[in-house]
Amino acid sequence: MKRASLLIGLAALALATGPADAEDFVIRGATVHTATTPGTLENTDVLVRDDTIVAVGPNLAAPPNARVIDAKGRPLTPGLFGGFSAIGLDEISEEPSTIDSSVNLKSPAWEQQWRPELDVTLAYNPRSALVPVARTEGVTWTVLAPASADSIVAGQGAAVSLDGRFDAVIPGSRMLFVAMGGDGAKRAGGSRAAEFMLLDQAIQETRAHSGVGDRALLHPVGRKALARYLAGGKVVFEVDRAADILAVVVFARRNGMQPIIEGGSEAWVVARQLAETKTPVILDPLEDLPSSFDRLGASLENAARLQRAGVRIAFSNGDSANARLIRQLAGNAVAHGLDWSAALIAITAGPADILGIGGTRGKIAVGQVADLVLWSGDPLEVTSLADQVWIDGRPVSLESRQTALRDRYFERPKAHQAR
Amino acid sequence: MGNVAGYRQAFADAQDYQRQWDAYRRDLAEYQNKTAQKATAGDAKSKDAKPKDAKDKSAASDKEPSPPKRDLKLETLAEVLEGHIRVHIHCYRSDEMATMLDIADEFGFQISAFHHAVEAYKIADRLAERGVCAAMWADWWGFKMEAFDGIQENLPMVDYPANSCAIVHSDSENGIQRLNQEAAKSMTHAARIGLLVAPERAIRWLTFNPAKSLGLADRIGTLEPGKAADVVIWTANPFSVYALADQVFIDGSLRFDRAHPPTKPRSDFLLGQAGAEARP
Numbered sequence: 001m002k003r004a005s006l007l008i009g010l011a012a013l014a015l016a017t018g019p020a021d022a023e024d025f026v027i028r029g030a031t032v033h034t035a036t037t038p039g040t041l042e043n044t045d046v047l048v049r050d051d052t053i054v055a056v057g058p059n060l061a062a063p064p065n066a067r068v069i070d071a072k073g074r075p076l077t078p079g080l081f082g083g084f085s086a087i088g089l090d091e092i093s094e095e096p097s098t099i100d101s102s103v104n105l106k107s108p109a110w111e112q113q114w115r116p117e118l119d120v121t122l123a124y125n126p127r128s129a130l131v132p133v134a135r136t137e138g139v140t141w142t143v144l145a146p147a148s149a150d151s152i153v154a155g156q157g158a159a160v161s162l163d164g165r166f167d168a169v170i171p172g173s174r175m176l177f178v179a180m181g182g183d184g185a186k187r188a189g190g191s192r193a194a195e196f197m198l199l200d201q202a203i204q205e206t207r208a209h210s211g212v213g214d215r216a217l218l219h220p221v222g223r224k225a226l227a228r229y230l231a232g233g234k235v236v237f238e239v240d241r242a243a244d245i246l247a248v249v250v251f252a253r254r255n256g257m258q259p260i261i262e263g264g265s266e267a268w269v270v271a272r273q274l275a276e277t278k279t280p281v282i283l284d285p286l287e288d289l290p291s292s293f294d295r296l297g298a299s300l301e302n303a304a305r306l307q308r309a310g311v312r313i314a315f316s317n318g319d320s321a322n323a324r325l326i327r328q329l330a331g332n333a334v335a336h337g338l339d340w341s342a343a344l345i346a347i348t349a350g351p352a353d354i355l356g357i358g359g360t361r362g363k364i365a366v367g368q369v370a371d372l373v374l375w376s377g378d379p380l381e382v383t384s385l386a387d388q389v390w391i392d393g394r395p396v397s398l399e400s401r402q403t404a405l406r407d408r409y410f411e412r413p414k415a416h417q418a419r
Numbered sequence: 420m421g422n423v424a425g426y427r428q429a430f431a432d433a434q435d436y437q438r439q440w441d442a443y444r445r446d447l448a449e450y451q452n453k454t455a456q457k458a459t460a461g462d463a464k465s466k467d468a469k470p471k472d473a474k475d476k477s478a479a480s481d482k483e484p485s486p487p488k489r490d491l492k493l494e495t496l497a498e499v500l501e502g503h504i505r506v507h508i509h510c511y512r513s514d515e516m517a518t519m520l521d522i523a524d525e526f527g528f529q530i531s532a533f534h535h536a537v538e539a540y541k542i543a544d545r546l547a548e549r550g551v552c553a554a555m556w557a558d559w560w561g562f563k564m565e566a567f568d569g570i571q572e573n574l575p576m577v578d579y580p581a582n583s584c585a586i587v588h589s590d591s592e593n594g595i596q597r598l599n600q601e602a603a604k605s606m607t608h609a610a611r612i613g614l615l616v617a618p619e620r621a622i623r624w625l626t627f628n629p630a631k632s633l634g635l636a637d638r639i640g641t642l643e644p645g646k647a648a649d650v651v652i653w654t655a656n657p658f659s660v661y662a663l664a665d666q667v668f669i670d671g672s673l674r675f676d677r678a679h680p681p682t683k684p685r686s687d688f689l690l691g692q693a694g695a696e697a698r699p
Contacts, residue, residue: 092567094563095563129561266694288593288596289593290688296697297697321561324558325558328604328660381661382604383659385608406576
């Protein structure tokens with residue numbers, strides 16, 4: 001009895017904190033970039049009921065109560081992916097009191113405890129100032145990614161919707177984050193080989209359902225968490241060097257994990273193997289400098305070469321405050337040889353499919369959640385802006401702390417004589 | 420908190436250092452003058468063979484004055500006070516920029532530019548009145564408390580008053596590769612609030628204005644007769660994400676040509692290493 005009423009209470013709370021109810025609407029006469037099979041549809045309507053896209057096509061019959069938005073030919077895209085970020089986890093990256101994306105147990109490699117059970121989504125704050133900054137520019141979802149501190153296993157993250165609701169996690173998107181390559185080696189006692197040694201130990205402990213020896217890497221809860229990933233779960237490996245990428249793919253596949261490569265500066269070097277093993281890569285296409293020995297092959301053409309080889313790609317700059325720059329990443333990838341629609345897919349349907357939420361997010365298609373953006377011009381161009389944004393079928397305010405600051409201070413120069 | 424006391428003390432020390440050197444130069448000049456006079460008098464004496472005069476009253480200046488010890492830190496600040504070295508200040512917050520302007524007044528020097536200047540838009544009129552440039556990002560913000568008030572209209576709002584000097588910068592080996600796009604983003608956000616920046620004005624954010632802030636505007640920063648032949652030919656309107664620098668001339672010499680890789684700058688670092696093929 002008591003338990004049941006508590007559950008009802010929680011359900012009521014969830015409703016009370018959610019955004020206002022969606023109203024039906026139809027966007028008429030848009031250039032619809034579906035990010036899926038039909039590609040781009042000129043002069044097309046999109047009908048939204050509740051939170052879902054229910055029709056896409058020319059001259060749709062809309063219910064009489066539906067609001068009509070005249071797109072006047074402007075581009076309409078799915079809501080954009082904000083990359084792997086810590087939006088709502090880390091408010092100000094250099095302000096330790098505002099950081100929740102990483103856990104540092106401060107133990108040396110030889111007496112480490114791994115906590116794969118850590119789930120950073122529990123620390124997500126939808127009232128973060130970063131949320132409106134991202135969504136006013138068309139970013140409607142992101143992946144909350146834990147950051148590695150002293151262990152190569154950072155913990156688990158998941159995709160969240162940026163509409164401001166508290167229960168923002170998008171079901172089916174849970175993933176584990178592991179730092180490999182040169183970055184991981186620092187956390188594994190100094191060698192890349194030790195990353196695999198420690199991972200092997202953790203996997204053995206998980207399979208044996210007990211710690212090995214008196215220095216177990218995992219708690220029972222950690223073994224349970226890792227077991228899910230050894231049974232086909234998505235594991236995001238942060239790794240850049242070509243040799244390390246291949247070693248990770250082989251290791252992950254052998255142990256039942258579904259690897260996703262994050263970073264992948266040299267992924268193009270092993271593009272054929274990545275395509276053959278259907279291993280996706282989430283990259284920053286602007287990462288073009290040989291800034292470490294892991295990235296000697298960094299290239300502005302990484303995205304184009306991977307795509308040509310048949311590798312599934314998505315973009316991420318890992319910058320929570322500037323997740324909105326995802327469009328600029330895509331535009332530059334086009335300038336360096338990537339097909340325009342492939343670039344759009346790399347920030348919409350691509351990441352949604354790779355991260356396991358493609359059934360509801362990332363495309364303009366019947367049955368998809370209505371995360372939509374109407375643009376002033378070419379959505380990949382630095383001279384375009386979002387004119388209107390909808391998340392879950394609800395219009396999103398285009399105001400943020402930044403626009404409020406702008407409006408407060410713009411009065412000041414305006415009061416003076418312009419040049 | 421202690422910063423401003425530190426700056427003021429340093430400039431006060433520089434003033435003292437200036438005075439020491441001024442005094443030394445005065446004494447030296449006096450000494451040299453006297454030595455020259457003595458030489459003349461000595462010549463006269465040997466001719467006239469007059470008896471010795473009364474004691475020299477300024478016996479001290481008989482000895483050559485020794486210079487104060489050079490202090491390279493104070494010497495630099497003294498050069499600032501004399502207007503020979505330009506002052507570029509790393510500063511995010513508007514109140515701190517205002518404080519630095521007060522310090523400049525107290526000690527009588529000019530600030531060329533504030534760098535990062537994330538809150539410059541809050542004091543845009545004041546910066547313009549004082550002829551101070553601000554070198555800003557298009558949209559970096561939020562990584563530390565000082566950068567929490569960043570907005571995407573910083574550049575155009577600083578640019579707006581008469582006599583302003585807005586500069587777009589990157590502070591990044593990656594961002595510097597596309598300052599044209601950074602300017603384009605700022606123009607676009609400005610237009611949304613009705614602040615229209617013409618492209619020929621916005622291009623000055625990454626050409627003339629930085630040259631001016633460095634005191635080089637007589638040599639670089641505009642395309643006009645007499646200036647260094649530093650020219651970029653673009654594949655398209657530079658305020659587009661799709662535009663690439665096609666040919667780059669520095670001092671009249673073709674230093675980058677997209678169509679002819681041999682002119683691309685090459686480093687020895689990648690020579691013979693795996694990865695070199697990334698940049699054919």
